Amino acid sequence: MSFQMPEYHEPDFKEAKFQNAPDVKVAVAEKDGVNPDYYHSTSMYPEYFKIDGNWVLAEESRMDSSVVIREDGRLDVVEMRNIKKGDRVILGRSENCEEGIYLHTTGFEEESSATDNFVFRYGRSRETAFSKDYDNLYELLKYEKEHGSILWVMGPAFAFDSDARNAMQALVEHGFVDGLMAGNALATHDLEGGLLKTALGQDIYTQELKPNGHYNHLDVINLVRRSGSIPSFIEEHGIKDGIMYALVKNDVPFVLTSSIRDDGPLPEVIANAYEGQNAMRNMVRKATTVICLATQLHTIATGNMTPSFRIVDGVVRPLYIYTIDISEFVVNKLHDRGSLSAISMVTNAQDFIVHVAKGVIDNY
Amino acid sequence: MSFQMPEYHEPDFKEAKFQNAPDVKVAVAEKDGVNPDYYHSTSMYPEYFKIDGNWVLAEESRMDSSVVIREDGRLDVVEMRNIKKGDRVILGRSENCEEGIYLHTTGFEEESSATDNFVFRYGRSRETAFSKDYDNLYELLKYEKEHGSILWVMGPAFAFDSDARNAMQALVEHGFVDGLMAGNALATHDLEGGLLKTALGQDIYTQELKPNGHYNHLDVINLVRRSGSIPSFIEEHGIKDGIMYALVKNDVPFVLTSSIRDDGPLPEVIANAYEGQNAMRNMVRKATTVICLATQLHTIATGNMTPSFRIVDGVVRPLYIYTIDISEFVVNKLHDRGSLSAISMVTNAQDFIVHVAKGVIDNY
Amino acid sequence: MSFQMPEYHEPDFKEAKFQNAPDVKVAVAEKDGVNPDYYHSTSMYPEYFKIDGNWVLAEESRMDSSVVIREDGRLDVVEMRNIKKGDRVILGRSENCEEGIYLHTTGFEEESSATDNFVFRYGRSRETAFSKDYDNLYELLKYEKEHGSILWVMGPAFAFDSDARNAMQALVEHGFVDGLMAGNALATHDLEGGLLKTALGQDIYTQELKPNGHYNHLDVINLVRRSGSIPSFIEEHGIKDGIMYALVKNDVPFVLTSSIRDDGPLPEVIANAYEGQNAMRNMVRKATTVICLATQLHTIATGNMTPSFRIVDGVVRPLYIYTIDISEFVVNKLHDRGSLSAISMVTNAQDFIVHVAKGVIDNY
């Protein structure tokens, strides 16, 4: 059974509530990074705004942000910190046309109940059956490889285990990775694996702790900093395997963001968290499926900026977001989105990625 | 790389400490189920006792039990509750020959460091690399299928997911299962899957909750009780798949033990917990590898009664015990054994079992 | 603010659906321990059955059991295993009068929303605010001490920590404990604390591991078995503190049930799990508040047999059930009951019990 794209249904703007709704109110921001009072804040769902009598969709949305009407009538969804003095910010805190704002939570509903393919399910736990989720994911990834864009978000555990690292490398090489977002640690330990076959000084296959192995990741960082960039390091040191290697060789873009836990950091890591958020959101803008693996920090950050829909060639489609983590606490943080397009799985991410590689790559 | 059996080294009984040691002291139990004061209590390691000047190994040991010298000189390792009035119980609480007792913790040491195959490793967590553990396990299972005996201990989660249930069925059918120990719930929900394709009323593939599905497991229990046994139920209701089905069809023995959580129970469940322990220990006596999956209760119970060694054809070999659970808390409970033969993996047991089936069954 | 008892509202039996409903159908059990087909199975809510034109409440209910009409017209809620050949078992699997059965889930609703005291709340996690839950619990316990019956269900962790053990002892001595249900381990380690100041050989205050401390709990079990009972052991060995001591001295009944994990067991432990369930349910029948602490096994077992209501002096009132555990997975297992009377808190049970002692005992 191959992947079936759910069809999107626009609201019926001929209904009285839409016809009778007022235009949205607007106020001008008086200061950079500060909203006017009673600013509207967005959700992850499609939202329509009545402007000059027409209902306009904010096309690239995200949660907890403001809507700015540009000179050309375009609607930009802008984080508070990115508001500029003079921006015309939409006001209103109701969602059913009362103030010219309509939140459309049911755009995909009919199809989902018809096909029962990606139904929202409650209460994911270690005891949930995930067989169909795997099968659905395989079909989705094959579809997205051809027609969409798959963004991966990873914690460092992937670099600790050789099978997981190999599986991720293979997914890159077979075209299932259109972008990657991670932190300094994933890149560092993956490159450590490439140079020294260890992660944090432990052999990534045998788990053997190498003599003075606690120097390994520091040495790798030092060498990358000396080389000036990850691609230069890979070139100069003859790295031949790993996730970062595969990304660089296949021209897959990546964003590495910082955290106060970092050693180093590597040159590519964006030190400023909010510039990091901007770079992440720019990656998310292209994604049609996002897969978050074994990282509470990056998963929540990504979830905050990922809407439930994407417009491709003028057509609204779901933006699928997966969370895979061994902790129910973490998956439930994102699962609370309650959207049909958010799927959570409770497992070890190493096992997950090996299953996925076997599920989508022939003869893996 | 195929499995290499570690070689066992007996203590060197010519050493002075063995030569100079006294014979063990013994006292007679005065009451059923009660030890004499200062009784010796066993560990999971091989233990030798000096009797009439000779060092004798207690061949079938387990933790926290007493050693009884039988009429014929044989040493039985007996749980306190199974002590009978008149039993001659060994006394002593030192382990290095002082009282005629020697605890041999290093019998396999040389080999393990030579091959580095099954080295004890500290600090298993969700971030540990498990690639080599999987590979080792595949080799071990292939070896044990031919030369040993593989005992599985399972929580109910296996019956909740169709892929996991299929993988376990396949492992039975391909000869990788020589015994199974579980509770009422695993058997109940597996049979529910066979009769109704659900577990606790949810479709085991789609997760869809069936109308009045909360009756499903109760109905299954009721029908099995009416049939009188699991094999009769399978026969009468035409069950054609599942774990219990495969066990029955392939004459693989199973022990189902009770807990106060049980519905029903099914007829085969041993209501008395201590008779249940006796039945479990009898299964363990035959096992050379034990794999405990996703059950805190049964894992700890099994760990308590499983020694670190087994005698096969007169030769002492390791008894391997694996614990697979998604909770570090649970795996560490058993991991504290600290034996080379205890391996823990932190993951979802459904993913684990599918990996194992793919790892040991050709073209699975 | 003192505790306010929510008022119960009977269904309005004058409504057409009640008036027009048929009498329930009944079938006779043909075999001990087996239900007739299409038996009705109960929930934790009040359920009414139309018999000879009258709606009758099953007064002492529990989940997943059958309803038997006795000769005298009384309705007994009976577990499948306790059904006897000849029992007249109610049939039907609808809940809104269609087959003479009415499930009343909203009996307390108005009051709860009025007082907002014990509102059901979603999504308990480590980050939930528990201040008001504590305050509510303190008020509830003070009320129940005078007018109700408080049943405690405990895992072994309480015996491991001296402050927790002292707090629980104090709660018994101050009249806040009307019954206790636990396993062999809680009693064993608590008595070990009384005799040797250790639990599993570790000092319960300093955590220091005593020499040969792994014998301590086995010795305690052996001595209790020799004494023949916990009260005799306490008497003979001059135990002067602890939870079991306080229960015995204050004539508070306790039920100890078995598990396959047990060492020993102590003489009072009920070996047969289903006789254990019967004894537990008999304790639950008297309880108006149940507090389950740090035990997955006993918490789920208790939850299965605990209804959401209790009849005291002919009046229906809520039966409150609390689950306290450090694992979201465990509390959510019970929280899924979704009743106003089920409250979950995610914390270390040792800290919890010390807070409770300080909250309800003057100058503790």
Added chain:
Amino acid sequence: MSFQMPEYHEPDFKEAKFQNAPDVKVAVAEKDGVNPDYYHSTSMYPEYFKIDGNWVLAEESRMDSSVVIREDGRLDVVEMRNIKKGDRVILGRSENCEEGIYLHTTGFEEESSATDNFVFRYGRSRETAFSKDYDNLYELLKYEKEHGSILWVMGPAFAFDSDARNAMQALVEHGFVDGLMAGNALATHDLEGGLLKTALGQDIYTQELKPNGHYNHLDVINLVRRSGSIPSFIEEHGIKDGIMYALVKNDVPFVLTSSIRDDGPLPEVIANAYEGQNAMRNMVRKATTVICLATQLHTIATGNMTPSFRIVDGVVRPLYIYTIDISEFVVNKLHDRGSLSAISMVTNAQDFIVHVAKGVIDNY
């Protein structure tokens, strides 16, 4: 029993290995932020370096950093990123005088075994006994209030619960807080509590979700940004309670660092993660006890930069570091330090802080 400071024992530099050791080797950094090859990297323990025949202690150390010899002979422990071209960096990767470097792990050992007060203990879990840890901590905090400096590191959960928030406010007001490190969320939700009595829109006492409550934290951030700073916001909006309020009123310094999860951020948050690390390390330099509560990110970050010792008035003393978290996985991340001064407790941080307030503040 009041707190006893362990006495520090310098190495005996008259021993042959110290006398015969060579001076350390040094190389000059050729590039900002890059170490010379074979640079030495520090641990959390006191480390001595032989320079011109004398053994010199690096006084303000931290893990995973380089040692730079300044013009005046002072030793600075410098993170790789802060190395400047021309810095004279110590080389060497042995720790027992071979290369003029000595790592002193046993400086406090005698005392600790004598008093058994703060002994390192293995295997912290939810079942560990924490009574003595609490008592020790109370004594330590009373001592540190007078003679030391107490630094708190907090996750956002403290702002979610009114009792926890009150307890922390009281600890500030009674002088038990000399500094606080946290993220944007803790400050935001605490100020939300001060302005609106909610956190993330939920009443911090009743847990009631307020209408449009999801705007609350965004509004608070917006208002603080408009005010320009947290103190101005507190002043302008008449905030009268909470953690941030207490810090500002009592002139207790705080450092707020960024993460990619942040909304806003508040004006005081340091956007650049590495400038944030610098600010954190400057706070840590003054601390004698550090308490990390319910935050994986900040706990690990703090642990990385916190040595096991501190020099006060020329005397070396332990720097105590506590980790309190509900997850064994998190506490074990820090517990692996294995130092006598690292104590972990597994519990809900809300319960912990209320216990601490009651334990150190009279009549709380």
